[in-house]
Amino acid sequence: MIDPTTLLLYAAALFVATVAQRVIGLGFGLVMGPVSVLVAGPIAAVPLNLIFAIIGCGLMLPGVWRDVDWRRLAWLLLPAVPMSVVGLLVARMVPTDALRIAVGLVAIAGVLVSVAFTRTAHTLDGPGTRIATGLAIGGLNAAVGVGAPLVGAYALVSRWDPRVLAATMQPFWVILNAVTLLERQLLVPDGFPAWPWWAWLGAAAAAGLGTLLAHRIADRVPAAVARWTIIVLSLAGGAAVLLGGVLGLVASA
DSSP states (O other), X not given: OOOHHHHHHHHHHHHHHHHHHHHHSOXXXXXXXXXXXHHHOHHHHHHHHHHHHHHHHHHXXXXXXXGOOHHHHHHHHHHHHHHHHHHHHXXXXXXXXXXXXXXXXXXXXXXXXXXXHTTSSOOOOSHHHHHHHHHHHHHHHHHHSOOHHHHHHHHHHHTOOHHHHHXXXXXXXXXXXXXXXXXXXXXXXXXXXXXOHHHHHHHHHHHHHXXXXXXXXXXXXXXXHHHHHHHHHHHHHHHHHHHHHHHHHHHHX
């Protein structure tokens, strides 16, 4: 269950996360991951994030349709979908806190290496890079609900145009999260949040309001600002996952 005050705080975070998701193409899981854990607990947080990411990104999709890079979407999505099954199975076998620590370290290292790479004149965006990125995103998103730092790292090394990135990641997250949610109900059916109907409606309304605002400001954000926002949010997301794992281990010791 959830009380009205907690729902209001959750809806406010969801509003901010939706704006970030539309403007730079990532940020939903990074913002909502820690918030969902606080509101619903670590088990219910993953399906909760999947559900509202589907709603938020789905509402954004009509407004960004013409800017979607469908070829690159396919390169990332096709390996991500089967890898999500592997991520769910790994999450069942590996202690959650240990998995979070590993994911947090990999995410932070990946972003830092990507930032260093962008100081060179090289671009890394071949088929191998896209497939590896898709595999990593699919596995981590299913296992701990955080795949966005890998999106940020790929966007940096590939020099992906922020506007096209923001558009392409909306159908990507809709499809991947819908598939992952279905797989989760089949493989890991426990942990679905028991919210009343008014809580679901209120949170969905916050996502809708965030979408309306984000569509108005998305084209006004300079590319350099979008790039640095991607870096900061990706590092913050990795740090949050790492800290959550460390605190979990300490609490269980």
